[in-house]
Amino acid sequence: MFDEHLNRQHRMTYFVRGPEWAFAIPQGDLDALLTVMRGCSTFWYGAGSLLVPVRADGRTPSTIRSLLRTRPVDVCYMHERLGEKARAAVQQLTEAVPLWDGFDRNEMHPLHLVDLQYAKPPSERTTELPVLEVPRFATAGLRRAATAIWGHIQDEDEPHWEERYKVVVREGEDAHGALVRGQVEGPGASPLRLTGRYMDVVRQVNPFDRPYIWVIARPTFDNLVNFWNFRARALARANGAPVIGLMRGSLRHPDQLALLTKWLLQIPSMRETPDLLVACPFDLQDEAGTALSTLPFVEDTGDSIGEQIGVGFEPNAPPTFRFARPVLGGPFIRGKPAGALVAFAGGRSSLSLPAPEGFTVRSFQRVRLIFGNVPLPLPLTASGARLVHKDGTAHDGVMLLTLATEQWNFDIRLPTAGEALGAWVNDHGFQFERTQDGHDADALLARLGSLDALDVLADQKRVAVLDALSPRNRDKLAAAIVAEAEDEAGVELDADALVERLADIGLFLEIETRTAGDIASTIGPGTRKVDVLALLPALVEAGFVRRAREVRCPRCRFLMHLDLSELHELVRCRACAQESVLPVVDESGKKEPDFFYRLDGLMARIMDQDILPVLLTIRALRPPAQTGQLLFAWPGVEVRKDARSKFDIDLVVSHGTNVDGISNAWCIEVKKTAESLHEKQLARLLEVAAELEARPGIAAMHGEFPETLSRRVIEAGGAVLTAQQLFSGDAGGSGAVTAPVAGAIRRAGVVTHGNVR
Secondary structure, rough: HHHHHHEEEEEEEEEOOOOEEEEEEEOOOHHHHHHHHHHHHHHHOHHEEEEEEEOOOOOOOOOHHHHHHOOOOOOEEEEEOOOHHHHHHHHOOOOOEEEEOOOOOEEEOHHHHOOOHHOOOOOOOOOOOEEEEEEOOOOHHHHHHHHHHHHOOHHHHHHHHHHHEEEEEEOHHHHHHHHHHHHHHEEEOOOOHHOOOOEEEEEOOOOOOOOOEEEEEEOOHHHHHHHHHHHHOOOOOOOOOOEEEEEHHHHOHHHHOOOOHHEEOOOOOOOEEEEEEEEOOHHHHHHHHHHHHHOOOEOOOOOOOEEOOOOOOOOOOOOEEEEOOOOHHHHHHHEEEEEEEEEOEEEEEEEEOOOOOOOOOOOOOOEEEEEEEOOOOOOOOOHHHHHHHHOOOOOOOEEEEEEEOEEEEEEEEOOOHHHHHHHHHHHHOOEEEEOOOHHHHHHHHHHHHOOHHEEEEEEEEHHHEEEHHHOOOOOHHHHHHHHHHHHHHHHOOHHHHHHHHHHHHHOOOOEEEEEEEEHHHHHOOOOOOOHHHHHHHHHHOOOOEEEEEEOOOOOOOOOEEEEEHOOOOOOEEEOOOOEEOOOOOOOOOOOOOOEEEEOHHHHHHHHOOOHHHHHHHHHHHHOOOOHEEHHHHEEEEEEEOOOOOOOOEEEEEEEEEEEEEEEEEEEEEEEEEEHHHHHHHHHHHHHHHHHHHOOEEEEEEEOOOOOHHHHHHHHOOOOOHHHHHHHOOOOHHHHHHHHHHHHHHHHHHEEEEEOOO
């Protein structure tokens, strides 16, 4: 029933980006570091690459995992001087391959990103070439630092830079000014700045956008790696690089730092406290503070970071700074974004997507075109991406490697809910089967055609009516038969086999039928016949309950209950085939026959197997209609890695592809009564949900879960649903999971980086 939601128009976002790469290098190897940093000046997104130092025993700095979570990489290239243990450790950390000559051969060179007019012959240019100031320092250490901050021009590339820029070498004191201007002025002011063009923020969890100045005390291996990695993962509102790198020598030439006042992006009617942060060793803070005060910047010695917006709040004049540890925001995605309205018919669409506005690059070099919000039933995996497009991969969305052009044309398809479930489960190392209970729930949902029809069931009094009409649960019936046989005859019976047998017989032969008065007495004291009659119309209209007449054959006395659709003036006995006139009065001969009520056959099976709480849970997770959010549900999914590891997930629910790194897939254990959930079952649910990268949930139609079990679910980023949510009259029942979502976002948190104090 859920696939039809996909065959309509969707507002799809897409973006292009360069490669998100990491480079694993031996810890302390300055030559390897210099080689990799120089290489990062030769391809688009080079400044966003991550450097992963690895010790001989395979250990990496504790910050690396946080940096990888903040911005995952497509692949990590391993330097040839890494040892066997170091390589094995990197391959455990992320997808990794050996670094090889020409690894970036098909990638766009930064010069492809230069304004097209500067690539024209001199006679066709409308403006003068921009100036490229190359800082040149005397010592090897300062040259390494300049490579980390400004970048590098390969010897063979010099003629091509000179075609597009007026190249000027700056030495001595002027080199420090060139270093700053290369970070602050236009995106083409230095090779590394140029590699960072079109690195716009697509989205981020817990953004932290305060700009940083990072003072490099000495150009050691660790200092350069820490600076580089922080800049590669920092996002800031600034007129230039998000992190400005300064050498210690730059502090002695404050006149060369004047451009930093233009670097800050101060917004009218907004006052930020402070305007910028400074990462600096403690023993250099006095020197750095003196240099910055000449610009002038004023030191802020407070302990809170914030902003004030509105009339009466103007930017600080002069701007303020504060010494602070490096802090990053949460996970983010970057690229040059665009959007399009895409229509799907039969789950397919032929796309014709223009390049994002302002992305003027036209070359035969590689770009990554990514669909960030394909309306998929489940979070994207590798197999799921290939279902969308045969060449698709799962990176930030469905990613296609293509060429930089003005328009991309190709077809995509949307997997069905069943295909998506298979791809998702299998890619996490599980096999699966749908249970019979799941098929029964699917059949009822398909018959209803809309989750709105479940609103009829979100009433405890109506559920009491259904309970009164329900056959005895076969699990409980089997247990009673086994117990009775063992007590009376000492016969040992196989309860599981008996349950299977009972599933095939009896249930649909003659389902329990009751009059409204019988139903009232079954429900219990205080319930009147008139109360039941008020509840029945909605259940009948929804098809959950059927009305019948009791008819006894005048010849063989066989008792039948005939649905209204079976009633005719002449009725045939199911036993002896005798036709007789439909009775006008009941057997007493004094009044018209009563109506009898019984469950629809499929609903009887739903009640027999306690599937009703599952349906109410699906309803509770239904997103508010105004959001346009999709909902996909798979009741009864049995997953396994082998015959001994089977686990029956009562309900898998998803709102589609992950958003901001938070899973939209849920594995939920559903109970009729909360007290029946035991610790071992919950532990297995938490384990399976974690392996599927889903969020756990527990739900019950009656009772309250023990506090200890509820706390474990919430701490795992999940949700707990009880009668309050399952029977809520609010159509936007998904509010039940709002708080856990917010908690998961908070837990994504911010990460501190580096060893600067």
